[in-house]
Amino acid sequence: MTDIEIIALTGGIGGCKLALGLQHIVRAERLACIVNTGDDFRHLGLHISPDLDTALYTLAGLNDPVQGWGRRDETWTFMRVLEELGAPTWFRLGDGDLGLHVERTRRLAAGESLTAVMDDVRQRYGVPTRLLPMTDAQVRTIVETDAGALEFQDYFVRRRAEPRVHRVRYDGADAATTTAGIDSAFASPSLRAIVLCPSNPLLSVDPLLAVPGLRARLRSRDVPLVAVCPLIAGQAVKGPTAKIFDELGLPRTPAAIAAHYGELLDGLVIDARDADWADRCGCATTVAQTLMQSLDDRVQLAHATLEFASRLRR
Amino acid sequence: MTDIEIIALTGGIGGCKLALGLQHIVRAERLACIVNTGDDFRHLGLHISPDLDTALYTLAGLNDPVQGWGRRDETWTFMRVLEELGAPTWFRLGDGDLGLHVERTRRLAAGESLTAVMDDVRQRYGVPTRLLPMTDAQVRTIVETDAGALEFQDYFVRRRAEPRVHRVRYDGADAATTTAGIDSAFASPSLRAIVLCPSNPLLSVDPLLAVPGLRARLRSRDVPLVAVCPLIAGQAVKGPTAKIFDELGLPRTPAAIAAHYGELLDGLVIDARDADWADRCGCATTVAQTLMQSLDDRVQLAHATLEFASRLRR
Numbered sequence: 001m002t003d004i005e006i007i008a009l010t011g012g013i014g015g016c017k018l019a020l021g022l023q024h025i026v027r028a029e030r031l032a033c034i035v036n037t038g039d040d041f042r043h044l045g046l047h048i049s050p051d052l053d054t055a056l057y058t059l060a061g062l063n064d065p066v067q068g069w070g071r072r073d074e075t076w077t078f079m080r081v082l083e084e085l086g087a088p089t090w091f092r093l094g095d096g097d098l099g100l101h102v103e104r105t106r107r108l109a110a111g112e113s114l115t116a117v118m119d120d121v122r123q124r125y126g127v128p129t130r131l132l133p134m135t136d137a138q139v140r141t142i143v144e145t146d147a148g149a150l151e152f153q154d155y156f157v158r159r160r161a162e163p164r165v166h167r168v169r170y171d172g173a174d175a176a177t178t179t180a181g182i183d184s185a186f187a188s189p190s191l192r193a194i195v196l197c198p199s200n201p202l203l204s205v206d207p208l209l210a211v212p213g214l215r216a217r218l219r220s221r222d223v224p225l226v227a228v229c230p231l232i233a234g235q236a237v238k239g240p241t242a243k244i245f246d247e248l249g250l251p252r253t254p255a256a257i258a259a260h261y262g263e264l265l266d267g268l269v270i271d272a273r274d275a276d277w278a279d280r281c282g283c284a285t286t287v288a289q290t291l292m293q294s295l296d297d298r299v300q301l302a303h304a305t306l307e308f309a310s311r312l313r314r
Numbered sequence: 315m316t317d318i319e320i321i322a323l324t325g326g327i328g329g330c331k332l333a334l335g336l337q338h339i340v341r342a343e344r345l346a347c348i349v350n351t352g353d354d355f356r357h358l359g360l361h362i363s364p365d366l367d368t369a370l371y372t373l374a375g376l377n378d379p380v381q382g383w384g385r386r387d388e389t390w391t392f393m394r395v396l397e398e399l400g401a402p403t404w405f406r407l408g409d410g411d412l413g414l415h416v417e418r419t420r421r422l423a424a425g426e427s428l429t430a431v432m433d434d435v436r437q438r439y440g441v442p443t444r445l446l447p448m449t450d451a452q453v454r455t456i457v458e459t460d461a462g463a464l465e466f467q468d469y470f471v472r473r474r475a476e477p478r479v480h481r482v483r484y485d486g487a488d489a490a491t492t493t494a495g496i497d498s499a500f501a502s503p504s505l506r507a508i509v510l511c512p513s514n515p516l517l518s519v520d521p522l523l524a525v526p527g528l529r530a531r532l533r534s535r536d537v538p539l540v541a542v543c544p545l546i547a548g549q550a551v552k553g554p555t556a557k558i559f560d561e562l563g564l565p566r567t568p569a570a571i572a573a574h575y576g577e578l579l580d581g582l583v584i585d586a587r588d589a590d591w592a593d594r595c596g597c598a599t600t601v602a603q604t605l606m607q608s609l610d611d612r613v614q615l616a617h618a619t620l621e622f623a624s625r626l627r628r
Contacts, residue, residue, distance in 0.1 A: 075389045077410045081412075082413050085438060087413070094391070095412075096394065099401070103395075103396060103401040124398060
């Protein structure tokens with residue numbers, strides 16, 4: 001991976017939209033996406049990696065464009081039988097999606113690493129982007145709420161992010177190490193920028209930053225790191241970001257996002273609707289159209305982000 | 315299970331046809347099917363019980379009437395993805411079928427017995443027949459062939475029963491115990507007959523007989539035991555029975571079937587086409603139409619079998 005030019009750090013749906021834009025403008029095999037695995041969990045005996053799979057399906061063009069998660073042209077016979085059997089059905093698994101979960105679980109049990117399995121799978125699906133789990137170790141995002149300490153999917157899917165959040169922690173992160181693939185991407189002489197995609201800072205990006213080796217590599221980088229603000233006029237495009245910010249007493253502003261990432265950040269891409277925050281973020285900013293509805297929106301934002309990074313010094 | 319009137323021992327497709335016929339004429343919850351689990355195996359990390367599932371689907375009216383195995387109205391998205399991923403696809407798993415495998419594997423891993431899971435499942439599907447695995451322990455039918463010692467599904471499905479068979483053994487059977495459900499069925503004061511369904515004697519029935527406790531209960535029974543001959547004019551309706559008999563030097567005759575079961579047998583139901591064997595089997599016989607094409611055929615054969623048993627003394 002000596003040719004990596006851009007490293008993107010991402011969670012699920014929102015972040016992967018930008019990753020797809022980046023994939024369109026960065027040459028094949030020159031983009032590395034390091035993906036949150038704090039949401040990974042074991043369900044029905046299967047290893048499930050929601051963010052990695054959203055990244056895979058999005059970058060392979062296999063994602064369901066309507067519901068946002070899962071595969072397009074999916075069938076649901078498996079879930080219907082689970083219902084008949086009285087099995088847990090709160091986490092929806094399409095029949096095709098299940099193929100990936102079962103085969104990955106089998107290969108992990110046979111001793112392969114998550115990194116190796118995902119690299120093989122993304123190549124089989126013709127994805128030109130390196131898809132890198134943030135670690136091959138187990139990190140579990142735990143959401144401490146009014147309803148107790150909840151595993152991420154329990155909080156996010158089963159309880160629809162309804163419980164009030166007090167704190168988010170990342171169990172196992174302290175002991176988690178990065179992978180050879182990640183180390184190699186950071187060591188690439190071609191590297192020119194690192195992008196924090198517009199994912200939920202607390203639920204999707206912070207787990208990545210909680211892996212000590214990853215945080216150390218970000219800190220010791222010699223290329224600019226830019227983030228795309230996940231809030232537009234105080235609102236998240238999708239998901240509970242705004243609600244959680246309120247619950248934790250964080251202002252829903254670009255300045256709060258910049259403050260959250262602190263010294264890690266060289267620059268922040270903010271939406272045109274937040275243009276009046278441009279000079280009040282404590283770091284360099286650029287104004288762009290950050291709402292990604294079409295593929296063209298994704299590509300344009302990717303262009304704006306990399307162009308912005310190229311203007312920043314490190 | 316003090317009300318059990320009939321115990322049927324069965325393997326997969328052929329035997330289950332008669333089991334369905336019996337289910338139509340025995341009152342609800344009065345029929346117990348003890349099913350071969352020597353074919354069970356672990357595939358893709360899942361516990362798969364082919365004969366139990368054929369019994370379940372057949373008795374629930376969910377079986378695919380065309381291919382014989384699996385569920386009707388099945389979808390195959392999961393298998394298509396396994397192919398995309400380069401995963402093993404020699405054992406075909408429909409999306410709905412997979413629901414049972416995944417949920418059963420989960421429940422077994424959580425400490426439930428195979429017996430408990432299957433009893434819950436058959437009740438959920440409204441099956442009035444007690445569906446009893448021959449044991450909750452692991453027994454593995456191993457087919458010793460020209461191509462080496464093969465696990466059953468490897469021999470039967472992957473290699474299409476093509477290798478020449480020298481011997482069949484039942485690993486783990488010696489140490490396997492019966493279940494409380496089986497013991498209770500045999501202890502039923504209402505019991506009036508035991509039926510060996512027309513399954514392959516070596517591949518499907520002998521694994522059952524190899525479980526010491528089951529064999530002992532059959533031997534110490536005080537009701538008649540009748541078998542339905544799985545060969546008609548020397549041919550099996552389906553599957554490799556005839557081929558294996560040839561490979562093992564066994565004549566493909568009702569007399570050879572009777573001799574195979576030996577003293578266990580009180581009577582043998584033979585097909586009209588084998589009527590000339592009626593007096594040459596070394597046990598009581600009755601002649602019936604044993605080819606089961608329609609549901610009516612199944613019911614008629616069940617009637618003939620139980621009527622025959624009722625005429626026998628023990």
